[in-house]
Each structure stands twice: as structure tokens, then as C-alpha cells.
Amino acid sequence: MNTRTQRPQRQDSTGGTAPNGDRDTAAFDRLYRDHVDRIFRFAQRLCGQADDAKDLVQNTFLNAYRGLKHFRGDAQPSTWLYTIASRACIRMRRKRKGEPERQLSLDEFIPTSEGEFRLQIPAEGLTPEEALANKELRGALQQAIRKLPEKYRLVLVLRDMEDMPAKEVGAIMGLNERAVKSRLHRARLFVRKELSAREFGQPAGAAGPATPSRRLIPARPRD
């Protein structure tokens, strides 16, 4: 977050003559107009549900409106908004669940048998677009992402879905790059495990007796 840019407020054409409140609203409108689509997309990827995503967008831009006066332009406005949204997402989750987050151990994703090594993602051979046209696979992927503990989900969404460099993800989450990459690897392994354990039309654990190639990978104790 070292790139110094102009405050969105300063870019506003009404600055100087309009009353403070109007200037704030004009600066807010500019910020909202330029970034609401991106933040809504981010929120949907994080929350999975449109209504929850709208709540997160509202929360994010309300906090941005209140913080606009203090935004010094140390970061790009989009990075600033992603940071606010990420914090709001964590706060909203804590309010709902009120329990500490689960840590993902690398060991729980390491296969213990050849069958587990060979677990594949359904719809192999199709392009990602073709595969995702299947409602069940799309749903399974969204469910897998939603099941991720928040701090891993945020990293996966920012890095693999919003296509941000690890350094920027670190700036948003207050982590060094090494920690970002470590969380990302665990998050990807989690999603892979969830998807590979499913058949179309059969949620994990509901497919009757597990076959060696389709059973869930058992968790191993942490180091």
C-alpha cells in the first residue's frame, strides 16, 4: 500500500465551492460509480449469495463514506475498498458465528494412498467455461469456497478469482507474501479435495459406500 495516489475527494469537480456535505457526497458518488461493480463481484464470490453480497457492499461503502475524509491516498482506491470489504466480511462472519476459525493443516490434504492421489475433478476434458455451465459443478465449487475458513477464502478469492498479485493480497490482508502463498496453497487443496470427492448429482457423503477412487481423503493429525 505504498503507492500514493490522489484522494477520490480531491478529484471531485465540485470541490472548493460546494458545502462539505455535498462535496462528500460527490466524492462518494464518484467512488461508488467507479467501484461498485467490482466490489459487488468480490462480495458475491466471498458470500455466494446475492443478498449477503449486497449487505457486504452496503457495509463497505458506508464505511468508505465515513472514512473518505481520512483516506490519504496511500493506496489505490480499489485496494482501499477491498481492504474495507475484507474486514467487513470478517466482522460480519464473527457476528454470525461467534466461534474461532479453523486452521487448515497441510497434512490433512496430503494423500495417504494411491487412490487418494488419483482423485480427479469431475468434468475433466471440458474447458473451464464448459464445465462451469454445469449447474451442479458450479454449485459444488461455490459451496466448497463457502466452506473455506474466512482467512483462507479471502486469499483464494483475491488471488485466484480477482486475479490480484500476492503482494497486493498481502497489503489488503496485512500479511507478508509468504503467508499469503501458504494460505493460498491450503485453500486450493481444500477446494480440490471438496470437488474431487463429489460426483455430479451426488453430494459428498451421500453416494453410498465409498469407492477407493471417490472417497473423501481422511484428515490426518496436525504436526
Place this chain on the structure above:
Amino acid sequence: MKTSRTATQARHGHSKTHCLKILRRLSAYLDNDLAPGVCEEIRKHLGPCPNCEVFVSSLRRTVDLCRHVDTPPLTSTAKARLRSQILRAAGRP
């Protein structure tokens, strides 16, 4: 136990420990985030090790799917409604 380990080694030509070492670095490998020598070592491992080959392909597939998830945009009406709600909550008319 000893027999099983020997059997695995016979099939793969290397120990399972080597596979696990590779698996721990696969995201960095997929992101081209490793030194060229390490990448080469992993590439050499993947060819003769079908287990790791399938594993890396399924992990790559997972990342590809994540990258292609599409989300419906906000409608203009929803955007305007959200804006009004935010400004009202902020104490602006």
C-alpha cells in the same frame, strides 16, 4: 509396511517422501513462483510419477475453475437503491 513401501518405490522409482515434498510446492509451481532449477526438478518428477501427475492436473483444474467463475452484475435499479440506503445510513438525504 516395509513390503508396501518397497512396492510403491518399485512402481514409481522413488520414495513417497519425495512425492510429498513435491505436493507441498505445487501451488508455487503452478504460479511459476519457483526457481528454474526447482521447476525442472518437479517437471522431471511428474513425468514418471502418475500419482503426482494426476494430483497436479486436478489442482491446476481447481485453480482454472476458480478463475472462470462468473457472477451476475448488479442491475441499475439495485445500484441506485443501494446508494440511497448507504447515504441514508450515513445521515445524508
